Amino acid sequence: MSPKVPDIYKQHKKIEILQAAEQVFIRKGFGRVTMKDIVEQCQISRGGVYLYFSSTDEIFQAILDWKNGQPQQELLLIYESANNGEEALTQFIILISTYMKETANSLYRAHVEFFSALAQDDNRWQFVQQRHELLVNNYAFFFQEGTRLGYFSPQTDLRILTKFVLTWCEGFSLNTMILPMDDLQADTQIELLHQYLRQMLRIPSF
Amino acid sequence: MSPKVPDIYKQHKKIEILQAAEQVFIRKGFGRVTMKDIVEQCQISRGGVYLYFSSTDEIFQAILDWKNGQPQQELLLIYESANNGEEALTQFIILISTYMKETANSLYRAHVEFFSALAQDDNRWQFVQQRHELLVNNYAFFFQEGTRLGYFSPQTDLRILTKFVLTWCEGFSLNTMILPMDDLQADTQIELLHQYLRQMLRIPSF
Amino acid sequence: MSPKVPDIYKQHKKIEILQAAEQVFIRKGFGRVTMKDIVEQCQISRGGVYLYFSSTDEIFQAILDWKNGQPQQELLLIYESANNGEEALTQFIILISTYMKETANSLYRAHVEFFSALAQDDNRWQFVQQRHELLVNNYAFFFQEGTRLGYFSPQTDLRILTKFVLTWCEGFSLNTMILPMDDLQADTQIELLHQYLRQMLRIPSF
Amino acid sequence: MSPKVPDIYKQHKKIEILQAAEQVFIRKGFGRVTMKDIVEQCQISRGGVYLYFSSTDEIFQAILDWKNGQPQQELLLIYESANNGEEALTQFIILISTYMKETANSLYRAHVEFFSALAQDDNRWQFVQQRHELLVNNYAFFFQEGTRLGYFSPQTDLRILTKFVLTWCEGFSLNTMILPMDDLQADTQIELLHQYLRQMLRIPSF
DNA sequence: TATGAATGAGCATTCATTCAT
DNA sequence: AATGAATGAATGCTCATTCAT
Numbered sequence: 066m067s068p069k070v071p072d073i074y075k076q077h078k079k080i081e082i083l084q085a086a087e088q089v090f091i092r093k094g095f096g097r098v099t100m101k102d103i104v105e106q107c108q109i110s111r112g113g114v115y116l117y118f119s120s121t122d123e124i125f126q127a128i129l130d131w132k133n134g135q136p137q138q139e140l141l142l143i144y145e146s147a148n149n150g151e152e153a154l155t156q157f158i159i160l161i162s163t164y165m166k167e168t169a170n171s172l173y174r175a176h177v178e179f180f181s182a183l184a185q186d187d188n189r190w191q192f193v194q195q196r197h198e199l200l201v202n203n204y205a206f207f208f209q210e211g212t213r214l215g216y217f218s219p220q221t222d223l224r225i226l227t228k229f230v231l232t233w234c235e236g237f238s239l240n241t242m243i244l245p246m247d248d249l250q251a252d253t254q255i256e257l258l259h260q261y262l263r264q265m266l267r268i269p270s271f
Numbered sequence: 272m273s274p275k276v277p278d279i280y281k282q283h284k285k286i287e288i289l290q291a292a293e294q295v296f297i298r299k300g301f302g303r304v305t306m307k308d309i310v311e312q313c314q315i316s317r318g319g320v321y322l323y324f325s326s327t328d329e330i331f332q333a334i335l336d337w338k339n340g341q342p343q344q345e346l347l348l349i350y351e352s353a354n355n356g357e358e359a360l361t362q363f364i365i366l367i368s369t370y371m372k373e374t375a376n377s378l379y380r381a382h383v384e385f386f387s388a389l390a391q392d393d394n395r396w397q398f399v400q401q402r403h404e405l406l407v408n409n410y411a412f413f414f415q416e417g418t419r420l421g422y423f424s425p426q427t428d429l430r431i432l433t434k435f436v437l438t439w440c441e442g443f444s445l446n447t448m449i450l451p452m453d454d455l456q457a458d459t460q461i462e463l464l465h466q467y468l469r470q471m472l473r474i475p476s477f
Numbered sequence: 478m479s480p481k482v483p484d485i486y487k488q489h490k491k492i493e494i495l496q497a498a499e500q501v502f503i504r505k506g507f508g509r510v511t512m513k514d515i516v517e518q519c520q521i522s523r524g525g526v527y528l529y530f531s532s533t534d535e536i537f538q539a540i541l542d543w544k545n546g547q548p549q550q551e552l553l554l555i556y557e558s559a560n561n562g563e564e565a566l567t568q569f570i571i572l573i574s575t576y577m578k579e580t581a582n583s584l585y586r587a588h589v590e591f592f593s594a595l596a597q598d599d600n601r602w603q604f605v606q607q608r609h610e611l612l613v614n615n616y617a618f619f620f621q622e623g624t625r626l627g628y629f630s631p632q633t634d635l636r637i638l639t640k641f642v643l644t645w646c647e648g649f650s651l652n653t654m655i656l657p658m659d660d661l662q663a664d665t666q667i668e669l670l671h672q673y674l675r676q677m678l679r680i681p682s683f
Numbered sequence: 684m685s686p687k688v689p690d691i692y693k694q695h696k697k698i699e700i701l702q703a704a705e706q707v708f709i710r711k712g713f714g715r716v717t718m719k720d721i722v723e724q725c726q727i728s729r730g731g732v733y734l735y736f737s738s739t740d741e742i743f744q745a746i747l748d749w750k751n752g753q754p755q756q757e758l759l760l761i762y763e764s765a766n767n768g769e770e771a772l773t774q775f776i777i778l779i780s781t782y783m784k785e786t787a788n789s790l791y792r793a794h795v796e797f798f799s800a801l802a803q804d805d806n807r808w809q810f811v812q813q814r815h816e817l818l819v820n821n822y823a824f825f826f827q828e829g830t831r832l833g834y835f836s837p838q839t840d841l842r843i844l845t846k847f848v849l850t851w852c853e854g855f856s857l858n859t860m861i862l863p864m865d866d867l868q869a870d871t872q873i874e875l876l877h878q879y880l881r882q883m884l885r886i887p888s889f
Numbered sequence: 890t891a892t893g894a895a896t897g898a899g900c901a902t903t904c905a906t907t908c909a910t
Numbered sequence: 911a912a913t914g915a916a917t918g919a920a921t922g923c924t925c926a927t928t929c930a931t
Contacts, residue, residue, distance in 0.1 A: 280915095281915095284915090315916080315917095316916060317917080317919095318918065319915080319916055319917070319918095322915070322916075
């Protein structure tokens, strides 16, 4: 009756499956992925996968949870190398533009498909919303920390500014999926964002 | 020799199907829609629908084409009622915020799902890209017209500004699908956009 | 009540359909032919064809009947140019080898498919058998006529010899469909048949 | 790691399906057979059959392959009981006439339909041709063996004679499908073949 | 725990046939 | 007589899910 196999083993097996499944989702998006795809990538039997997860939905969500457990530390590392607001902001811009440009070959495609396919009565909206909340907190903290360090003198509420920026980033990521970089004029757009933030954060000249 | 039933009839029938299908796509998104759903909504027989369209993909694309055939005239109507740049911009903001807030219950969800599910070797990317191009042209024309009328004195390239704004709008629409308006702080974000545009278009004070 | 359109018109229309359908059957064989194929080839409406025939089966059979109405006169024409048994037999061999080699691109393929697909309880076996009977009669008559003319001195019953020859021809036609002429060694085989007949008909030397 | 269910099991299951399918093909010919028919005859689920074969075509071809794997040994067994050419030839005639008379209730019908329905661009012609080649080799070997044993003194190339005989047999099999034995005068025709072979093989009188 | 053969519900698609015009 | 849009039964095929081993 008592579990013979310790939870740690189960956890390990689960992660093994998630890693394999992630590759599938990156490759095929969300909706076209079948259990067969995942099973084949895992090198585990059909029934085996079902012992741990009972649908592609569940697996995908588990991947997102798992990834959330590895929060972006990179943002705050900026302050270890930047000596002033200008430098910090520049590094910030470089960082997020790197993220955004990767979307075409990342889990992002599947992610967008996943929640745009969510039925309105689905009970996973909460999950999606919490994820978004975490993201906002993470980014807002970057600006707050910059302000605390005297790098930024924001002329507006930082949380709302963060949301504004993330909204733009969301759109940019989406467009990255659709358009060639040229059509998007990616770098010029990013430069506009850079200017905007420089101004909104009223970075002291020096 | 001449067709008893003119092409206009076929066109009408097609549109009948598209209208029904649109309801289905709004309700269920893109990927979960089956021909059966559409057939049932149409009140036409299985074979009847196949007479006009041969897949959900084709129907969805036809809906987008059909909608594209009714381009947004509203943007340019603004200049018929607005007396100065400030008024024009305000009306512009109101208009797009209306559009964006509607996304949750519109075809937008299905649209996002449609292209995020597009396989990389799909030959419909071109279609999606052309659609985007049209949108950019449409919006850019609004700003150009405002400039020609002396309402705006843009301090930056209008086309790139348009893209920047549309990028943000894309993100906003997406977030509208995910988040309750409150979490999104929709109006406050829109206000930020308003300020940004007011400044970038250097609307002359009066 | 009385027919406004004379039968002659109906006949003409029927033959129009049969001619078109024959092309389809030659191109596609029997089983893969749909009413749509025939309708498209005819340039007549779907319903129009149904006024005259109600299935592909019926059409195919009508084609065979129609063709049967044009019996092979060529066999007997041989006696108008041949001056002796040897010449008659040679012309006979040339004639049938021509027929048989044509099978790949003729109605023969469809014909074989048609009756091999005939269900055992089908009431069209009789039709097929009558057709075969006609064929035997036609060929037997050639040999009888040759005998009457003193060209042949058959050492066996002519009717059974005819059947034997036709059996071989049937197999040869079939193989023509399957094999390249080279593999079949067509001409060498035909030469064997020639020799066999020369002997069985005991063509007087001269 | 090692498969719990060995390949032998899969092979067995395949053969189970083929046996059931063969009954269906014998009963219905080739073209009218649906997967549903085969599924029902197998007493296996729809998906179950698809696990092993993905179309009726594939199944039919597998049946032919499987049958080919059991080559006709009977021909050569003749030489174990026959004491001279006359006896060998007589047994040969009896054997093939038995084969040919069975065609009406055998797979032959389906076989004829199968290849007469083959589209010209089909890649299975090769398969059909190889099958024919095998058949020729098999029969030719019989005559060669008889010659080696001194039973036959052929006055013509044995391979071409084999082809000639097989051509006739093909036609006879076909006619067996179409005609009642009486109309065909089967035994009399076979007697003609017997005489012909006796002569061509110049069986030494004794 | 783990396996993978088997299941069968469910959707896509075709096509002979009808019928209002 | 002729049309061709419309029908819906029938089939092919896939895939999530189960279960005996």
